[in-house]
Amino acid sequence: MGAPATRALRAADVHSLEQLTAWPRADLAALHGVGPIALDRLTAALAELGMAFAPER
Secondary structure, three states, rough: OOHHHHHHHHHOOOOOOOOOOOOOOHHHOOOOOOOOOHHHHHHHHHHHHHOOEEOOO
């Protein structure tokens, strides 16, 4: 994952994959710096651990 996505997640106080499970994918996509490649990589990382993003609201 690139530096812009990493900075965006840190600015949103997201520092672990577990914390991502509280976020819907669309909300993460709305963060400046988090694009489709980062979202795909995060989705894959979560899936490897049997986790997923929060359901859309």
